Amino acid sequence: xxxxxxxxxxxxxxxxxxxxxxxxxxxxxxxxxxxxxxxxxxxxxxxxxxxxxxxxxxxxxxxxxxxxxxxxxxxxxxxxxxxxxxxxxxxxxxxxxxxxxxxxxxxxxxxxxxxxxxxxxxxxxxxxxxxxxxxxxxxxxxxxxxxxxxxxxxxxxxxxxxxxxxxxxxxxxxxxxxxxxxxxxxxxxxxxxxxxxxxxxxxxxxxxxxxxxxxxxxxxxxxxxxxxxxxx
Numbered sequence: 001x002x003x004x005x006x007x008x009x010x011x012x013x014x015x016x017x018x019x020x021x022x023x024x025x026x027x028x029x030x031x032x033x034x035x036x037x038x039x040x041x042x043x044x045x046x047x048x049x050x051x052x053x054x055x056x057x058x059x060x061x062x063x064x065x066x067x068x069x070x071x072x073x074x075x076x077x078x079x080x081x082x083x084x085x086x087x088x089x090x091x092x093x094x095x096x097x098x099x100x101x102x103x104x105x106x107x108x109x110x111x112x113x114x115x116x117x118x119x120x121x122x123x124x125x126x127x128x129x130x131x132x133x134x135x136x137x138x139x140x141x142x143x144x145x146x147x148x149x150x151x152x153x154x155x156x157x158x159x160x161x162x163x164x165x166x167x168x169x170x171x172x173x174x175x176x177x178x179x180x181x182x183x184x185x186x187x188x189x190x191x192x193x194x195x196x197x198x199x200x201x202x203x204x205x206x207x208x209x210x211x212x213x214x215x216x217x218x219x220x221x222x223x224x225x226x227x228x229x230x231x232x
Contacts, residue, residue, distance in 0.1 A: 024138045024139070025048070025138070025139040026049065026136050026137065026138055026139060027046040027047060027048060027049070027136070027137055027138075027139050027145055027147075028046070028047050028048075028049045028106060028107075028110070028133055028135075028136055029044065029045075029046055029133075029134045029135050029136075029137055029149070030044070030045050030046075030047060030131055030132065030133055030134065031043070031044050031130075031131075031132050031134055032044075032045065032060055032063065032064065032119070032129050032130070032131050033129060033130045033132075034064070034127060034128075034129050034155075034156075035128045035129065035130055036128070036163040037153075037156075037163060037166065039152070039153060040152065040153070041064070041152065041153040041154070041155060041156070042151060042152055042153075043060075043063040043064060043148055043150070043151040043206075044134075044148070044149050044150040044151060045059060045060075045063050045146055045147065045148050045149070046137070046139070046143075046145055046146060046147045046148075046149060047059055047106055047145060047146045048106070048145050048146075049105065049106050049107035049136070050105055050106070050107060051105065051106055052101065052102055052103065052104065052105060052106070053074060053085050053101040053102075053104045053105070053106060053109050054087060054101045054102045055106070055231060056074075056106050056109070056131075057072055057074075057101065057119070058231045059146040059210075059231045060119060060121075060129065060131070061121075062146075062206060062209050062210060062231060063146070063148050063151070063206055064129070064155045065154065065155030065206075066121060066127075066155060066158065067158055069122075069158055070121060070122035070123070070124070070125075070158075071121075071122070071123055072086070072119065072120060072121045072122075073085060073086035073094075073101075073119075073120055074086070074101065074109065074117045074118065074119050074120075074131075075096070075117065075118040075119075075120065076109070076112050076113045076117055076118075077113070082096045083096060083097050083098070083099060083112075084096040084097070084098045084099070085098070085099045085100075085101045085104055085109060085117075086098055086099075086100075086101050087100070087101055087102060088100050088102065110133045115132060115133040116130070116131065116132050116133070117131045118130060118131070119131050122158075122159075124159075124162075125159065125160070125161060125162040125165070126162050126163075127156070127162070144210070144211060144212055145210075146210050146231050147207060147210060148203055148206040148207055148210065149203075150203070151201050151203060151206070152201055153198060153199055153200075153201055154196070154197060154198050154199065154200045154201060156169070157169065157192060157196065168180045168181070169188070169192060169196075169198075170198050172185060172188060172189070172192075173192075173196065173197075173198060210231060
């Protein structure tokens with residue numbers, strides 16, 4: 001006897017393919033490039049488009065290697081008509097109109113920015129990142145978000161004086177005769193630590209920080225706008 005069809009198993013009701021079809025989670029693939037440094041320091045990351053811009057801030061911090069110790073904002077548009085997307089602050093006295101980054105989605109950020117935004121971290125050192133939407137892709141099975149897929153070179157040390165201070169650090173690491181202006185080489189090396197390598201980047205370390213805590217035998221489940229990661 002032939003097996004019953006799905007229509008028969010449903011008691012004669014016609015099958016509704018739209019009802020049975022499950023939507024596949026998607027991710028925005030972004031390239032984050034630190035401006036002003038050559039060769040560039042950059043990362044390629046995957047993030048859920050329905051998550052908040054505040055989530056994106058935290059993902060960039062981990063991917064780049066920053067410590068989230070300073071203020072930040074995203075900038076949309078062109079000067080002089082820039083819009084600052086940042087955490088709410090009743091004492092904010094910035095020069096740009098602001099949008100609450102905890103309420104704006106990543107999808108809306110790039111819709112308003114035409115696929116691009118600037119991300120500035122540490123207004124003293126002035127680290128500006130170019131953040132570009134490359135494409136919208138299906139999330140590979142079993143992958144949690146955010147996720148880093150590629151990158152080059154180490155993040156500059158915090159509080160090193162911005163691009164110019166970082167250039168001196170790289171010269172000092174590479175040239176044993178170079179003496180930075182304003183302080184001794186020995187003091188700088190002691191502050192920097194012996195392990196700093198400007199060419200180093202460990203993608204496994206980044207993704208280990210992104211990875212959600214998991215119980216033995218558990219599966220990663222994607223929900224709209226969430227990922228279960230530490231960043232989220």
